[in-house]
Amino acid sequence: MSAKLYLYPGWLRLWHFSNAILCLILIVTGLSMQYTTQGDSMISFQLAVSLHNICGVIFVFNYVIYFIGNMVTTNGKFYWRNWGGFFKQAITQSRYYLYGNFKGESCPFQVNEEVKFNPLQKIAYVAIMYVMVPLVMLSGIAMLYPDIIIPELNGISGMFLTDLAHIISGFVISIFLLIHIYFCTFGTSATSNFKSIVSGYHD
Amino acid sequence: MSINKVNNGLKIFSIIVGINLVLILSYSFSHSNEPVQEEKEEMVRHEENTNCFKCHGENKYTMYNADSSSTITKLMPRELFIDTLEFYDGTHKTFKCSDCHSDEYNSVPHNPELRFDPMPGCIDCHGGDPEYEEYKFEQIDEQFQNSVHSKAHTDNFACWDCHDAHSYKSTARADNGIKDMVAYNNAMCLKCHANTINYMLLSDEENPDLIAKHEWLPNQTQHFKKVRCIECHTSVSDSVLVAHEVMPKDKAIKGCTECHSKNTRLNHTLYKFKAAERRDKNGFFNGAILEESFVIGANRNIYLNYGSIAIFILVLGGILIHAILRIIIKKKKNHVG
Numbered sequence: 215m216s217a218k219l220y221l222y223p224g225w226l227r228l229w230h231f232s233n234a235i236l237c238l239i240l241i242v243t244g245l246s247m248q249y250t251t252q253g254d255s256m257i258s259f260q261l262a263v264s265l266h267n268i269c270g271v272i273f274v275f276n277y278v279i280y281f282i283g284n285m286v287t288t289n290g291k292f293y294w295r296n297w298g299g300f301f302k303q304a305i306t307q308s309r310y311y312l313y314g315n316f317k318g319e320s321c322p323f324q325v326n327e328e329v330k331f332n333p334l335q336k337i338a339y340v341a342i343m344y345v346m347v348p349l350v351m352l353s354g355i356a357m358l359y360p361d362i363i364i365p366e367l368n369g370i371s372g373m374f375l376t377d378l379a380h381i382i383s384g385f386v387i388s389i390f391l392l393i394h395i396y397f398c399t400f401g402t403s404a405t406s407n408f409k410s411i412v413s414g415y416h417d
Numbered sequence: 418m419s420i421n422k423v424n425n426g427l428k429i430f431s432i433i434v435g436i437n438l439v440l441i442l443s444y445s446f447s448h449s450n451e452p453v454q455e456e457k458e459e460m461v462r463h464e465e466n467t468n469c470f471k472c473h474g475e476n477k478y479t480m481y482n483a484d485s486s487s488t489i490t491k492l493m494p495r496e497l498f499i500d501t502l503e504f505y506d507g508t509h510k511t512f513k514c515s516d517c518h519s520d521e522y523n524s525v526p527h528n529p530e531l532r533f534d535p536m537p538g539c540i541d542c543h544g545g546d547p548e549y550e551e552y553k554f555e556q557i558d559e560q561f562q563n564s565v566h567s568k569a570h571t572d573n574f575a576c577w578d579c580h581d582a583h584s585y586k587s588t589a590r591a592d593n594g595i596k597d598m599v600a601y602n603n604a605m606c607l608k609c610h611a612n613t614i615n616y617m618l619l620s621d622e623e624n625p626d627l628i629a630k631h632e633w634l635p636n637q638t639q640h641f642k643k644v645r646c647i648e649c650h651t652s653v654s655d656s657v658l659v660a661h662e663v664m665p666k667d668k669a670i671k672g673c674t675e676c677h678s679k680n681t682r683l684n685h686t687l688y689k690f691k692a693a694e695r696r697d698k699n700g701f702f703n704g705a706i707l708e709e710s711f712v713i714g715a716n717r718n719i720y721l722n723y724g725s726i727a728i729f730i731l732v733l734g735g736i737l738i739h740a741i742l743r744i745i746i747k748k749k750k751n752h753v754g
Binding site: 247248249250251252258259260263311315316318360361377381385389392393396399 | 732
């Protein structure tokens with residue numbers, strides 16, 4: 215029986231849980247606003263706007279906690295260290311997901327105290343948490359205070375460009391969420407990773 | 418050798434600079450003629466109304482009393498002041514004052530009785546005139562008669578209470594952009610609804626605080642800048658370009674999805690003219706709006722819609738196939754084991 219690793223400290227689990235709830239509300243209300251219809255909407259436009267705004271603001275504060283947490287604790291190292299030989303490692307990990315896993319091979323990158331993420335997880339988390347999330351937040355803040363948006367850029371409405379950035383980054387995050395949930399089933403059992411993010415201990 | 422090269426380079430540079438100078442000067446010269454011509458035209462128009470504008474075009478006026486040989490200077494009341502620049506920029510710039518006002522105004526001081534003369538409304542000149550048929554003045558008049566403005570106020574309330582006859586210009590068909598049209602149109606409403614004295618002239622009720630009344634409206638400033646009051650306060654009309662049937666306040670539109678939806682009301686109001694000119698643009702629903710703004714819910718792109726659905730299905734399908742294969746292989750292994 216292998217020893218359990220304490221990889222998810224309390225603050226991170228709390229952040230992760232609230233972030234997940236907020237993301238779900240933001241996706242549902244965002245879709246509701248974008249595809250609203252007259253009369254028979256699942257959520258009223260006004261409620262969707264209010265919920266989206268409130269959750270968006272909490273989401274930003276939550277991100278600040280995550281960002282500072284990653285700076286002052288050891289959690290940040292999992293994102294930024296060990297990038298040497300990334301492409302080769304990413305190919306090895308991809309091969310495992312597409313082939314090796316079906317052949318009963320074990321994951322080429324085992325979780326330990328120094329490496330929490332495999333190369334594909336690492337690139338995905340960095341892209342989402344340090345590119346897409348800031349983009350969705352900045353464009354969201356701009357739309358919450360539309361007066362700060364430049365009226366036009368090269369003849370295109372600034373509001374339109376901001377909204378486009380918000381919708382596209384929001385969509386990418388939604389797709390990430392699906393993939394993230396599925397890949398969490400790749401643990402010692404299909405549910406072990408879900409249990410880990412609740413208990414804090416990696417199996 | 419190198420000096421020759423430098424000299425040649427300088428020559429080419431001088432020629433290029435010279436050509437540019439000639440082009441700039443000829444452009445400036447050809448364009449410098451335009452204002453002179455415009456000024457000439459304006460001068461001709463000016464002279465026809467000079468007498469009136471001597472007093473009504475100035476902030477103050479001077480009167481001479483022959484009996485006492487004395488002069489007095491008074492401030493011109495704001496409601497009698499005509500901004501000559503706006504007048505000559507307006508739709509009725511070619512008019513003589515006497516086209517609408519009595520000739521008797523030529524005598525000074527004016528006879529106070531003249532104030533009781535009925536003023537012609539839009540329909541009096543434009544009604545039944547085939548030249549102005551596209552503007553549908555008869556239908557506009559009909560809508561106005563049904564509006565709360567006509568019903569709640571006296572018979573004296575007429576076109577000119579909103580549209581200043583001296584500076585009126587059509588903005589709905591102009592290509593100045595929606596922002597300018599919104600500002601121009603809303604200024605008409607605010608002339609009374611944001612001005613206690615003007616409001617008092619028409620109603621004994623207290624002038625409601627517009628900001629407080631619209632507190633429920635999210636992003637109030639943006640809405641006030643981007644759409645006209647009449648978007649929500651008039652009933653949609655397909656017959657005329659600008660709806661004139663102002664509804665009572667309790668019937669004003671308050672539902673967000675009236676505008677923020679694929680079948681946006683804005684296409685039948687603010688963007689009616691542009692929407693008719695340009696239907697969907699680059700796959701965007703309600704593309705005309707995109708030229709000026711972005712309305713959540715109204716502006717959707719069909720390609721982005723299909724693209725996002727395709728990506729979503731591909732990702733979900735990929736996950737499902739992968740998951741099913743994992744389950745099948747695991748079961749097989751367990752079976753063999």
